[in-house]
Amino acid sequence: MCLLSSVNLQLTSNTVPHTVRLPIHRTGKLEVAEAMYREVLASRQRVLGLDHPSTLDSTNNLAICFYNQGKLQNSRT
Numbered sequence: 001m002c003l004l005s006s007v008n009l010q011l012t013s014n015t016v017p018h019t020v021r022l023p024i025h026r027t028g029k030l031e032v033a034e035a036m037y038r039e040v041l042a043s044r045q046r047v048l049g050l051d052h053p054s055t056l057d058s059t060n061n062l063a064i065c066f067y068n069q070g071k072l073q074n075s076r077t
Contacts, residue, residue, distance in 0.1 A: 030069045037062040 041058040048055050066074040 030065060034062070034065050034069070037065050 037058065041055070041062055044052065044055040044058050063074075066072070
């Protein structure tokens, strides 16, 4: 398998939690949403790098989740 195919497979698997976590976040299950945000962020950092727009989007989503849980210190770091 070529590298590009491998990256595409990894990115596709990262998309599933992204589409599922938004409804979970809105139902108030913030601990579950946080775990999903963390998982997707770690995968995107590994595959795409720290400065990729999708990685930054995931970082923002996790920060918003922290904010909604009252974990303001975590949302800033």
